[in-house]
Amino acid sequence: MITLTIDNQKIAVEEGTTILEAAEKLGIKIPTLCYLKDINVIGACRICVVEVQGAKAYVPACVAPVAEGMVVRTNTPAVIKARKLILELILSDHPMECLTCVRNQNCELQKLAEAFGLTEIRFEGEKTSYPIDNSSPAIVRDPRKCVLCRRCVAVCTEIQTVNAIQAQERGFNSLIAPAFNEQLANVECVQCGQCSLVCPTAAIHEVDDTGRVWEALADPKKHVIVQTAPATRVQVGETIGAEPGSIVTGQMVAGLRRLGFDKVFDTDFTADLTILEEGNELLQRIQTGGTLPMITSCSPGWIKFAEHFYPDLLPHLSTCKSPQQMFGALAKTYYAEKAGIDPADIFSVSIMPCTAKKYECTRPEMKSSGYQDVDVVLTSRELGRMFKQAGLDMANLPEEEYDAPLGISTGAGEIFGASGGVMEAALRTVYEVVTGKELPNINFTECRGLTGVKEATVQVGDLPVKIAITNGLGNARKVLDKIRAGEADYHFIEIMCCPGGCIGGGGSPIPTDTEIRLKRIDATYTEDERMALRKSHENPAVNELYQEFLEKPLGHKSHELLHTHYTKRNRYQEEEC
Amino acid sequence: MKSLDELAKIRDSRRAALKIREGVPSATEKAHIMMCGGAGCISSKCTDIVEAMKECLAKNGIADQVQIILTGCMGPCDMGPVAIVYPDATFYRRLKVKDAEAIVEEHILKGNPVQRLLYRTPGAKEPTRCVHDIDLFKKQKKIVLRNNFYIDPTSIEDYIARDGYAALAKALTQMEPGEIIEEVKKSGLRGRGGAGFSTGMKWGFTAAAKGSPKYVVCNGDEGDPGAFMDRSVLEGDPHSIIEGMAICGRAIGSEQGYVYVRAEYPLAIERLSNAIDDARRYGLLGKNIFETGFNFDIEIRIGAGAFVCGEETALLTSIEGKRGEPRPRPPFPANAGVWGKPTVLNNVETWANIPEIILKGAEWFSTIGTEKSKGTKVFALAGRINNTGIVEVPMGTTLREIVFEIGGGIPRKKLFKAVQTGGPSGGCIPADYLDTPVDYDSLGALGAIMGSGGMIVMDEDTCMVDIAKFFIDFCVDESCGKCSPCRIGTKRMLEILERITTGNGKEGDIELLQELATTIKSTALCGLGQTAPNPVLSTIRYFRHEYEEHIKEHYCRSGVCEFKE
Structure with a gap:
């Protein structure tokens, strides 16, 4: 067992437990976005960062394993501020069409924005503008709404082993799409829609009939x-x-x-x-x-x-x-x-x-x-x-x-x-x-x-x-x-x-x-x-x-x-x- | 080759043949002309000069008495094409095809060095003939680039003549794996890829890690714009990498190495690939090396040119054939590297140090450098500096010595403004700190990093806001896009810098940049994101007034930025 302190609470957990899981045992639910238990544990969105004593940078709670004697703070003003800025950045590249979105009121990004009480987005810059892929009779891809959490990639690759979608391009131009940005209807996508089930936003959703x-x-x-x-x-x-x-x-x-x-x-x-x-x-x-x-x-x-x-x-x-x-x-x-x-x-x-x-x-x-x-x-x-x-x-x-x-x-x-x-x-x-x-x-x-x-x-x-x-x-x-x-x-x-x-x-x-x-x-x-x-x-x-x-x-x-x-x-x- | 005796035999006979390069005149040969075959000199058509020399030698009937060797990079690229003529070690620079005849007929036939082609120290009346007397070289200390003046990089026997593979022989026959790791630890060698982690400790962790097989990886994905330290080693002395990796294989119990080289380095790939073949042929790679039961082999993996693949976990992911993206650490490569197996990953320059450390001992190595940064560091000097090119200096050499004494100062009598160390994600250091000794910790304290060794000099004509924009633009292009702070944050920083440099900056932009920069540094997934804001932070730290002038007065003191009213 590993003993550590999270927000002044001592806890002993099994080796290999992540900070996120340990905190959850203490009733502390660290906010996450890309994380999907057992399926997508990649530390990409960085919303779950926490302070670990002695660490040079903030640590992503979802992927960081606990260590003996670790001292973790999940809610210092600095941590909250960092998370808020990351969320603000994500929202600065989001269409903000919440009222007309299929996931209105059932959106994890919206929930985070609400929880963090963001009142303005200070960045007015380029937004992702890839066209919507509605080639498939079942599933719509809207890269504009994608937060690149990669849960869809994880289910498609790891759970379904179909590999129809992957990260394409890089940096700000990244998007999740079939290889060579091909359309869904033209690839081996089996239309199972597991991607739409795990998408935190409406970047992948069912065709509305x-x-x-x-x-x-x-x-x-x-x-x-x-x-x-x-x-x-x-x-x-x-x-x-x-x-x-x-x-x-x-x-x-x-x-x-x-x-x-x-x-x-x-x-x-x-x-x-x-x-x-x-x-x-x-x-x-x-x-x-x-x-x-x-x-x-x-x-x-x-x-x-x-x-x-x-x-x-x-x-x-x-x-x-x-x-x-x-x-x-x-x-x-x-x-x-x-x-x-x-x-x-x-x-x-x-x-x-x-x-x-x-x-x-x-x-x-x-x-x-x-x-x-x-x-x-x-x-x-x-x-x-x-x-x-x-x-x-x-x-x-x-x-x-x-x-x-x-x-x-x-x-x-x-x-x-x-x-x-x-x-x-x-x-x-x-x-x-x-x-x-x-x-x-x-x-x-x-x-x-x-x-x-x-x-x-x-x-x-x-x-x-x-x-x-x-x-x-x-x-x-x-x-x-x-x-x-x-x-x-x-x-x-x-x-x-x-x-x-x-x-x-x-x-x-x-x-x-x-x-x-x-x-x-x-x-x-x-x-x-x-x-x-x-x-x-x-x-x-x-x-x-x-x-x-x-x-x-x-x-x-x-x-x-x-x-x-x-x-x-x-x-x-x-x-x- | 099976035994140490055979290695010694090759060494001795080849060494005798190469005595001329150590300044000993030969009875049968008139000269060895070492023509620099670095990227700069190749671009300046040095191979045409070689052809012209060969013709001229033939014409004079002495083709069999003179060897012309295309070496790896000699360093002073600005003066290229350059060449050294042995036995008298005469250094020629700015050579042209038409100079071939003079060198052959005047220098080699008559023994009169061609005065007009010699190097002249700025301000000196007389040229300096001998390469060993030139300040630019005298102030350097060559460990990593120890062979670039001397060997034919395509000849394994040239390498052996310079004590090549003697360290591997020693490691295999006289040292226990633990002793090798101890020796590397004691040497104080720190990773030359930039982060400066103790190489010996890294090896120790991997040796102790559970799991097999274990792997040895060389990071040759040099991606900093204008940097070519690793390229110079790979092209000029590929066997030093092979030998270093094999020694590590012995130390940690690995039989397989990978060298990850970017596709933009075709000559490096060719030379390394040939070197690996030669090493196999000589029994220095493969099964049962020196009949010690030790097996080791190396494969080359070619990267597609993404900067982020220089980050260790992205590189390992790329070796596995996946999209080159970093993964969270821990687990560290020492425990879960290539294919999830324990892996040592070091940079090209780090590997090149290993044979020397094993052969000459940790004690010798640790006498060079500073208390916490041992050995030498190779830098690629670029920007507004007279002697652009590659230099190798002992750790602790000051920035002033590098820029003004070795680098020859700033051209056209302009004023020095800053030097950027550590590539696009390094930091800008202003004139006030020129006397800082170059080592990991001193540079870090200034908000810069050692990085892999890029050094870009800026003069009074450089706009510091514009330069910050340039570097962040590079990182925006090269961000893999996996984590949000780097993917979106660097883009937003670039957009803010774009508006500042076009006269649309707003009150509060500097503070917003700082907030973005500190958050990206503390939350990004990998080293690329964590260091990408450095140029912005360091230029704000030392040149805040330039930002303010741009925002408030729409004034660029260097005249670089154009403001559209």
């Missing part, structure tokens, strides 16, 4: 329907200030109805459907000697990652579309037919914890209904914004039910939102389909939690099924490299692009950190337990869908509407000659 939805809602000719992703009900509450982990399913449904959606459906429904299709696909691959291990395909960021970085492994991917896209295809076929509505008049919206879904719905193969299957994807953040604009106080809305039939679901569909959920849902069904017996324990807890790579063997009848579950693309790589090396004997792998799964997706409310992810996961399983039905194959609406329309899993119609194919993509766009 709320305007298109407002317009559709106001169009009397449009039949506007909405689907809500499993994770949304455990996160949308946070956008209006509810505690992380609050479950707002009924209120969200009520709110969506009040916004004017004609039908409020649930992606959980097609999550259940996915289990039947994917479960059968797995059994078929096992029985017929198909490509194994089979890997889930619900997560569009993961799909694009595979297409760029592991094109040789594409045959391992399940051909199932994601639940969002299965829903999209069915809404404009099965539902249109059943409700007697011209699919051309249906405007299909989905609410997702995800930015990559915005990209996914624009993929050319996602037009199985003859129309763009899903017209607009809104992130949880955008839905929160719409609720606020409409003056809907979600906390005081009554709890309402989803519409039938595409709103009927089970707990198995619900847990798709958490890492391991797809696997658990699949096991619940595959076990009972294969053995014909009821599961003694429906909870496969070995699938749950934030561990990067989870592995297990589950006895299904005579077959020991070897599974793996990863969340975060860096963890996916570990398993994918094993497959490449021929060292993986799994049957089934669940890969989710984002850390924690969809509850930590790039379209989630900000902030999203490990603690918040865990709360959302807890809420997810609570919601699962509250459901009357908890196995996908028991979903009556799904069974009806098969009877009335699809006939059987992996049938002809299923292939047409619910399955897809993948495309090898280069790291960079080929140069046009």
Whole structure:
């Protein structure tokens, strides 16, 4: 243990602890900007400087390890003055468009400015003026608002191992962008949006599609329907200030109805459907000697990652579309037919914890209904914004039910939102389909939690099924490299692009950190337990869908509407000659 | 080469062949002409002169009796191209192609040095012929540049003849690793890259650090504008770097060295690369050196020219193939350097000192210099000074001696105003402090730094606000952009200086500059940011009146700044 003094308080902490962490134990929260626990610890912004006795210069608390006998002062007038000047410098290169900024009142820079009580910026000089990159259907880069904290670079490089963005140029001209300042749409960015989740300002944010939805809602000719992703009900509450982990399913449904959606459906429904299709696909691959291990395909960021970085492994991917896209295809076929509505008049919206879904719905193969299957994807953040604009106080809305039939679901569909959920849902069904017996324990807890790579063997009848579950693309790589090396004997792998799964997706409310992810996961399983039905194959609406329309899993119609194919993509766009 | 005997044999036979360069006339050779091949002399077409001399020698039938060697930089660049003719050590300057004939036919054939090409001390009636009698050189003490007058930098045997690799032999066969580190510690050698940390302690920390493998790195990313100390060593005596690094490898238990050289130094890269090849061929790098079981090899890493890569952690990051940006210390390179492994990183000039210290001993080295700054320092004299070029002086030599006695004073009888030491992030020292002895601590006390050895002299025609703007502009360009104080702060300082020098300065600008400067110094991530404000702070400290004249009276006493009313 190391003993030191911080602001006259003695404390003993473990070796390797930083001054920032030690101070936190004493209840002293040293202000930070670039720091992001466990992810970005680089001492770049210098907001966290403190005085250390005997040191020639101020010391950045976030990176400086404690030392025996160290005497630290975190709040001397000189330190406060230095921090204030640094903040003033950062603000002198900031657009100051707070009132018209997407992160207004949810901005770490704004909070710091408020805390430091800055009343004027004394420097009138050049400001960063790089153009906004809105090439991507999901993510906008606005270098003007960037404070160069590099959190986005850290998640993209370290957590997701995509390396789509890096520091370019240098000095005052520095900017975070794809190599050679290429546009996001032209590089290997998988659109996961984890960068937008960690950005302290609005330098990287989701494409705002709320305007298109407002317009559709106001169009009397449009039949506007909405689907809500499993994770949304455990996160949308946070956008209006509810505690992380609050479950707002009924209120969200009520709110969506009040916004004017004609039908409020649930992606959980097609999550259940996915289990039947994917479960059968797995059994078929096992029985017929198909490509194994089979890997889930619900997560569009993961799909694009595979297409760029592991094109040789594409045959391992399940051909199932994601639940969002299965829903999209069915809404404009099965539902249109059943409700007697011209699919051309249906405007299909989905609410997702995800930015990559915005990209996914624009993929050319996602037009199985003859129309763009899903017209607009809104992130949880955008839905929160719409609720606020409409003056809907979600906390005081009554709890309402989803519409039938595409709103009927089970707990198995619900847990798709958490890492391991797809696997658990699949096991619940595959076990009972294969053995014909009821599961003694429906909870496969070995699938749950934030561990990067989870592995297990589950006895299904005579077959020991070897599974793996990863969340975060860096963890996916570990398993994918094993497959490449021929060292993986799994049957089934669940890969989710984002850390924690969809509850930590790039379209989630900000902030999203490990603690918040865990709360959302807890809420997810609570919601699962509250459901009357908890196995996908028991979903009556799904069974009806098969009877009335699809006939059987992996049938002809299923292939047409619910399955897809993948495309090898280069790291960079080929140069046009 | 496997044994000390073989090394001694090469040394002795080559030394005999080179006796002429020590002033001993040779029975078979008439002369060795050492033509300076430093950057300045090459730019002044010294190679054409060499060609002309060769032709003339051939014409006179004595081509086989005269050797012409292109050396590393000899120092007095202002007088270039320069050459020394041995055995009589005649120093020629301002040579032209047409002078080749006179040197060959008058001096070499007839023994009459060409008077008009000799050096003349300002004010002296007679020229000074012998290089050893010229004041400019007499006041210098050459340890780092010990070989630049004497050897062909492309010849490993020339280096061996000058006791090259004898220190490595000693370190490998007569010393324990701990003794080597002790010797370097005792010598008092401090890092010549600028910060002046004890080299021996640095080695000691790395030797004691947990983790393997360990690495030895040479910082040859010399980036100060107008500075070329390291270049002169790399081009003139590349083996001294290799030998120094290998000795360190033995001391700390490392088998791999990296030399990081900027891409703008193609000749240095070529010479060093050839030297490494030669050393390998002679068994002085590679496996089982001198059959002691010690392995050591060196790779060159070429930098893309970013100034910040001279900062040690940025350099290490760049070696790893990443964007050259500094990282926080601790951990220090001694514990986590290249690839996160324990690493000794020293500057070119530091490395060049090592063989001499090991060979002649710490005691000898520590007699040179001041109490806390031992040895010599190489400076690149530039600006308003007569003898621009490279000089090497004992630590403790005063600024006055360097500027006026060695440097020959200010041209055109102008008045001395200030000298900037330590490159763009050093400080300006005014005339009042000319008698300051040059050492790490004295310069620091004046708000300047030793830096890597840039020395820019300014006269009365230099505007101190303009010069501060010039230096901060350099740092703005070279800031990596990682930390906010340096990235934005230096830019804001530049903008304030721009408005002061164009007549738009405001009341309070000086105080704002000081506030910015002190905060950047105390909060920036690396040495670049922490020292970037020095020129502004030191010029405000010593020349505040010039700032005030610019702001209040729109007056630039040097007539440099143009005010648009």
